Amino acid sequence: MKIIKLSGKNENSIIESVVDVLSKGGLVVYPTETCYGIGADVTNQSAVDKVIKYKKKRQGKALLIAVADKEMAGKYVKINEIAENIYDNYLPGPISVVSKSKGYVAKGVEADDKTIGIRMPKYCLVLKIIKKFGKPVTSTSANSSYKKTPYSVKDILENISKKQKDLIDLIIDAGELPKNKPSTVINTTLNEIQILREGDVNLKSPKKVITKSENETKKLAKTLIQKNRNLGKKPIVFALQGELGTGKTQFAKGLAKTLGIKEAILSPTFILMREYDFKFKSKKLxxxxxxxxxxxxxxxxxxxxxxxxxKKPNIVVIEWAEKVSKTLRELKNSFELIWIKFDYQADENARKIEYSNEIL
Known part of the structure; x- marks a missing residue:
């Protein structure tokens, strides 16, 4: 087993080393945006058998596989309209898309119902490796089944046996990874999205609320910020979409008041941005x-x-967020996104408010 520390200067040599190991049917531990994964050639039966032996106690569970792009995925699975929408709008990213297999992978990769879970990691090095290799690689986490999620090489080596270590040919050590959740697993073989495992990306239907006054809109803001587990831990971006007068600024006022900001919150239309200081526990944000x-x-x-x-766990509120949706989509792994859409109702004081962790 060889361990190579990833640096800004050795990426090309690492890619060559990994491709060489994969081509010979070996196993490689590599970093992703969720945790460390273990990779092998999905078309090589001997290599896939090694992965299954390494994982232990899988009881017939399928193996996730990683691809470089949608075109590569299409060679191994049937991509329907639902899956295509996810590929086009959410990938690369921490999502696994389950589709019907075309039968070109080794035994043990497919589930019993002949489906495969496809990953397109938002990790540039991994995508370059797969593109260079020209075929998908396994993308199951590098821990033994039911053991600690591997965010570091130490997490892996301290929780596997000598026999398991002997199965690994190469480890790419990128240091300790952020402790993100595993990928969201989505079944796209039905007529609607089915969430099989919830991760950091939430594709469930948006929640809908009817508020009947400005005060109720402010109370909704208070509820959303008070119940948010990432407050003070991770940046939170509230992206507000709606016509003039639908309650966007009132919502911002509700957030600010809940955070203890005593200054008047004014719409920053003409100066584009206003900033305010607040404290959360001992943190100045x-x-x-x-x-x-x-x-x-x-x-x-x-x-x-x-x-x-x-870069810090600040709160960012953006009115007319649809005008910067491309930027928010590109950078969404840097923060928690809460997209909120405001609409008028027949009652002039009422508003329909939809909110989701995805762009509406």
Whole structure:
């Protein structure tokens, strides 16, 4: 077993080493955006048997596989309209898409119902490796079944036996990875999305609420921020979509008041951005309130310093968020996104408010 530490200077040599091991039917431990995975050639029966032996006690469970792009996935599974929408809008990212197999993989990769779970990791090195190799690789986590999720090489080596270690040919050590949840697993073989395992990406239907006054809209904001487990731990972006007067600024006021901000919250339409200080426990954080109504290009939003805003567990509220949806989609792994859509109702004081962790 060889361990190579990943640095900014040895990426090309690592790719060559990994492809060489995979081509010879070996096993490689590699980093992803969720945890360390164990990779092998999915078309090589001997290699797949090694993965199953390594994992132990799988009782017929299928193996996730990783691809470089949608085109590669299409060679191994049948991609229907539902799956295609996920590939086009959410991948690369921490999602596993379950589709009907075309039967070109080794025994043990498919589930009993002849389906395969496909990953397209949001980890540039892994995508380059798979593209260079020209075929999918297994993407199951590198822990032994039912053992600790591997966020570091130490997590792996301290929780496997000598026999398991002997099965590994190469480990790519990228240090300790962020403790993200496993991928969200989605069955796309039915007529609607079926969530088989919940991860950081939530594709469930948006929640809907009818508020009958400005005060109720503020109370909804209070509820959403108070119940959020990431408050003070991870940046949270509230992306607000809705016409003039639907309650976006009132919602921002409700958030600010809940966070203990005593200053008046004014719409930042003409200056684009306002910022306020607040404390959460002992942390000094920022509440950023942006209005992108007057922005013509998304680059202007980046120029306001958005990337720096989400480097700390700050709160960012964006009115007219649909104007910067491309930027939010590209950077969504850097923060928790809560997309909120406001609509008028027949009662002039009522608003229908939908909210989701995905862009509506």
């Amino acid at each position: 920022k509440f950023f309130h942006a209005d992108t109504y007057r922005i013509f290009e998304e680059k202007e939003f980046i120029d306001l310093g958005f990337k720096n805003m989400v």
